[in-house]
Amino acid sequence: xxxxxxxYSVAVAxxxxxxxxxxxxLALPFxxxxxxxxxxxxxxxxxxxxxxxxxxxxxxxxxxxxxxxNGYFAERGDVFHVVTDAEGWPGRVGVGESDLVVFxxxxxxxxxxxxxxxxxxxxxxxxxxxxxxxxxxxVQELLLMQEMxxxxxxxxxxxxxxxxxxxxxxxxxxxxxxxxxxxxERRDGPGWEIVTGHLNPAPWRYSAGRYRDWQRVLxxxxxxxFLAERAYAACDFxxxxxxxxxxxxxxxxxxxxLPSPLALGPLASRLAQHCDPPEVxxxxxxxxxxxxxxxxxxxxFVAAKPHLSPRDYQLPDDHWTEQGHRRVAxxxxxxxxxxxxxxxxxxxxxxxVAEVSGGGQ
Amino acid sequence: MTIILLYHNRRxxxxxxxxxxxxxxxxLAGLLMWGFPAGTRVVVGLVxxxxxxxxxxxxxxxxxQALRAWNALARLFARAGTAWLTAVxxxxxxxxxRGTGSSLGPHPPAPGDSLWTPWPEGSAxxxxxxxxxxxxxxxSGWVRDFTAWVRSSRNSWGLALLPMLLVLSTLETAQDVxxxxxxxxxxx
Numbered sequence: 001x002x003x004x005x006x007x008y009s010v011a012v013a014x015x016x017x018x019x020x021x022x023x024x025x026l027a028l029p030f031x032x033x034x035x036x037x038x039x040x041x042x043x044x045x046x047x048x049x050x051x052x053x054x055x056x057x058x059x060x061x062x063x064x065x066x067x068x069x070n071g072y073f074a075e076r077g078d079v080f081h082v083v084t085d086a087e088g089w090p091g092r093v094g095v096g097e098s099d100l101v102v103f104x105x106x107x108x109x110x111x112x113x114x115x116x117x118x119x120x121x122x123x124x125x126x127x128x129x130x131x132x133x134x135x136x137x138x139v140q141e142l143l144l145m146q147e148m149x150x151x152x153x154x155x156x157x158x159x160x161x162x163x164x165x166x167x168x169x170x171x172x173x174x175x176x177x178x179x180x181x182x183x184x185e186r187r188d189g190p191g192w193e194i195v196t197g198h199l200n201p202a203p204w205r206y207s208a209g210r211y212r213d214w215q216r217v218l219x220x221x222x223x224x225x226f227l228a229e230r231a232y233a234a235c236d237f238x239x240x241x242x243x244x245x246x247x248x249x250x251x252x253x254x255x256x257x258l259p260s261p262l263a264l265g266p267l268a269s270r271l272a273q274h275c276d277p278p279e280v281x282x283x284x285x286x287x288x289x290x291x292x293x294x295x296x297x298x299x300x301f302v303a304a305k306p307h308l309s310p311r312d313y314q315l316p317d318d319h320w321t322e323q324g325h326r327r328v329a330x331x332x333x334x335x336x337x338x339x340x341x342x343x344x345x346x347x348x349x350x351x352x353v354a355e356v357s358g359g360g361q
Numbered sequence: 362m363t364i365i366l367l368y369h370n371r372r373x374x375x376x377x378x379x380x381x382x383x384x385x386x387x388x389l390a391g392l393l394m395w396g397f398p399a400g401t402r403v404v405v406g407l408v409x410x411x412x413x414x415x416x417x418x419x420x421x422x423x424x425x426q427a428l429r430a431w432n433a434l435a436r437l438f439a440r441a442g443t444a445w446l447t448a449v450x451x452x453x454x455x456x457x458x459r460g461t462g463s464s465l466g467p468h469p470p471a472p473g474d475s476l477w478t479p480w481p482e483g484s485a486x487x488x489x490x491x492x493x494x495x496x497x498x499x500x501s502g503w504v505r506d507f508t509a510w511v512r513s514s515r516n517s518w519g520l521a522l523l524p525m526l527l528v529l530s531t532l533e534t535a536q537d538v539x540x541x542x543x544x545x546x547x548x549x
Contacts, residue, residue, distance in 0.1 A: 006517045012457045013521035019449045020525060023442040030435050031531065034363065036381040037374065045373035078371045314370065 048074040051134050054082065057201040060147065061140040062180045064088045065109070065133050077317045081114040090130045091120050095151045098129035100336050103141040104160030107258060108132035112319035119320075119329040126329075126336055132160075137169035138238045139181045139194055145245050152251040156339040158332065159242060159253060163286045164260035164318055167221050167231040170238065174204035183234045192237040215262075219274035222263060222285050236293045243297045254335055255294050257287050259305040261313040304331060363531055375424040379417025382427065383410045439532040446532070450525045458518040 054073060058064040065088040072079050084090055090109050095101060102108050102120075109132040110118030120128040131144050138161065145152070145159075161167075169175060173182045173195065181196045220227045239255065246253035262271045263283045272281035282288075287303040294301035304327075312324030320328065387410030391402040417424045504527070511519040 009458070009518040009521055012454055012518070013524065015457075016449050016453050016521055017524045019453060020446055020528060023445055024528060026438065027442060027528070027531070030438060033378070033381055033385070033431070034435075036384075037378045040377035040380055041371070041374045044376055045371065074371070076370075079373070317370075 045079055046072040048072040048079045051075055055133060059199060060196070061136070061143050062175075062178055062199055063133065063135070065090065075111075075317075077112045077314045077319065080110075080112055081116070082110075083115040088133075090118075090132065091115065091128070093120075093127045093129055095129050095131075095148065095155075097127060098155070099127045100129070100156045100158060100332060100339075101152060102128060102130045102132065102158045102160060102332075103145055104130065104132040105136040105141075105162055105166065106132070106134035107162055107319055108160045109134055110325070112314050112317060113322050113325055117322045117325060119325040119332060122326055122329045123333055126333055128332060135175045135178065135180075137172070137175070137180060137182070138166050138235065139170050139183055142238050142242055142245070143181055143194070143196075145242055149245050149249045149251075152246065153249045155251050156336060157246055157251045157253045158335060159255050160258055161235070161255060161290060162258045162260070163221070163263065164218065164258075167235055167286065168217055168227070170234045171231060173198055174206075177203035177205070179204050183237060185230075192234055215271065216274040218260065218262065219271050219281060222271070222282055223275045223280040228285070232289045232293075235290060236296075239290070239293050239299060240297050243299050252300075252339060254300045254302065254339075255290065256302045256304055256331065256335075257290055259287075259303075259308060261308075261310045261315060261318050264305070264308065264310050267310055302331060302335065304328060307331060370425075372421045375421035375428060376418055378428050378431070379421065379424040380414055382431075383414035383417070386410065386413050443529060443532045446525050446529050450522060454518075454521045454525070458521070 049071060051073060053071075054065055054069065055063040056066055065084050067084060067086050067088040069082055069084040069088075071082060073082050074080070082090065083092060085092060085094060089095075108130050110120065110130070111134055115121060120130055131141070131148065133140075138159075141159065145157070169180070170183055172180065174180055179199050179202075181194055181199065183192045183194055185191070186193050217227065221231055222228075243253055245251075261267060268281070268283045269278075272278040275281040284305075287305060291301050291303065293299075307327050307330075308320075308324060312320055312327060314321055387406040387408075390409040391406030394402045394405055397405075504523070507519065507523065507526070511517060
């Protein structure tokens with residue numbers, strides 16, 4: 001009986017295989033192309049790590065890039081070359097010998113392009129140092145500014161504020177499984193305070209649902225919403241603190257806002273659909289608000305929005321292409337030129353510029 | 362290995378895809394010269410390959426649209442192929458094996474019932490799923506696990522499913538391998 005069952009099984013397997021044969025034959029070209037493409041690509045591409053290989057826990061700001069990295073990484077986009085200095089900050093030039101120091105997140109880090117093609121390196125006559133890491137919010141960048149303040153004396157400090165996530169991330173105690181410093185309204189009176197007491201290497205396991213509806217969250221920052229009100233108030237507080245830190249050591253702070261590609265050109269109308277009603281969506285609201293705060297604090301302000309288009313981003317990723325980096329390098333060159341000439345207000349043609357009302361270096 | 366090609370935004374993948382397609386066109390050109398001397402066919406094939414390959418090697422961005430189109434075609438084929446193979450599995454293999462007295466029920470579950478099988482502890486291998494787990498060879502692939510279960514449970518009819526399962530594993534559906542949606546968080 002067992003032999004009969006086996007024979008029956010084999011017969012059915014043969015019939016099934018014959019019926020599947022057309023699919024097998026038609027699949028051969030697809031398999032061939034897939035196999036060869038993968039095989040050749042592996043030989044053409046350097047072995048790449050992920051961002052997890054790039055950062056380590058830090059008790060002050062949550063995480064920092066690993067020091068003395070010289071390797072290749074890939075996330076959603078192309079493989080790219082990363083170089084960090086002995087402290088972990090991108091690029092080989094140190095803070096001391098730099099002409100200009102940029103604070104920012106992954107965009108300032110140069111995520112997605114080879115180090116040699118980033119905005120830091122494309123102009124060999126301008127030594128740019130970037131204090132940045134993927135996922136940083138403005139609170140982390142402010143804490144680093146405070147930590148590095150003595151080394152910023154006399155420098156031009158450019159703070160990149162990315163509309164895409166910085167404004168909201170400032171209010172959040174986590175980024176994915178990572179604990180981040182954040183700001184909250186004071187319990188003992190008006191104003192804001194920085195919270196770092198929850199930082200430790202243990203993964204954050206709460207409120208991950210925040211990412212499910214991120215487009216609606218992002219859109220709400222371009223409209224008169226409760227979230228926008230809080231996010232901009234927190235940003236105002238952080239700008240004031242940064243100005244105080246830089247003034248304290250004789251550094252000159254300039255704020256440069258970076259647009260989300262989703263709020264540029266035709267993509268903006270799609271983002272607006274997440275507002276209710278869509279007509280309240282205002283793509284210039286972040287620049288107008290931050291520009292106004294800068295005016296009040298006496299911080300020169302440049303909006304990069306007029307200089308960038310969706311083509312300068314690695315869509316669907318939101319990091320710059322090499323062309324985007326060249327455009328930003330040009331903005332920095334002009335900023336440094338103005339700084340070297342000694343005078344506020346900073347004027348970069350084509351940008352929104354807030355007049356400085358005292359306090360500028 | 363899935364037939365869908367990932368990473369249409371990676372230069373190395375674009376170059377590689379372009380080179381592969383150039384070689385395929387070169388071979389096709391050689392085949393179309395049927396009747397000519399073998400040497401002539403080889404030279405023509407090589408010339409076509411090199412001429413087609415050069416633009417993509419120096420400007421890999423040119424291959425992006427071609428790779429997207431190829432992936433779209435591959436997904437279409439994967440969907441149709443998956444539908445056909447699962448139909449063969451269900452209407453031929455499982456129904457035929459029902460006749461041998463197998464306890465595997467070829468009917469969908471009643472409303473409210475579930476076919477989910479909990480992870481077995483000390484399972485005796487009574488059902489397909491827990492039997493495969495029980496017969497599992499540490500560190501081996503699923504094919505070895507499956508055949509180990511077929512042997513240990515004497516359910517030789519399971520071998521009839523194996524060719525189907527092997528092909529299905531390469532026909533992943535679009536949502537399994539599609540690039541993530543535009544996101545604002547690089548970390549995830």
